[in-house]
Amino acid sequence: MKNRATAALAVAVALAALTACDNSDATPTKGASKPAADRLTAMSVAKRLAEATGVTTLGNPTENTASCSNKAIGKTPSKNDCAQLITTNTVSVYEFESPAVSAHWVKTMKGWQQADRFALGYSARNQSATSDERRAELLSHLKKWVAAEK
Secondary structure, eight states: OHHHHHHHHHHHHHHHHHHHOOTTOOOOOOSSSSSSGSSOOHHHHHHHHHHTTOOOOOSSEOOOOOGGGGGGGGGGGOOOOOEEEOOOOOOEEEESHHHHHHHHHHHHHHTEEEETTTEOOOOTTGGGGHHHOOOOOOOHHHHHHHHHOO
């Protein structure tokens, strides 16, 4: 249990550092091709990934945006803030304002996967137990949905 707490703290510290990092290449893009109501969010992605893999949930989905967004905790927003973070026992689904910001995080965090403005992470809870095959399956579904959204 102590190792999990230490690992969770290390991830939180890394995420906090990332939101404060300056990345001049990571400028959010304006406008979406679909109305906001139809646009994918981290929450809708987590729900759809569960359905696509034949389970009710991916395991205890939790809203954790405050751990990757200065704005969410009332501080000065950073261009590297996440728009939304849903953490489950299987995967963490990060939504960012642009693919450039997502790429910045994926490049920095070991084992993360990118699909446009989303990133899938496996460094919290029991996510290290998520097999490579399941990770590939989750990413494949997400990439398909993002492509259909455009």
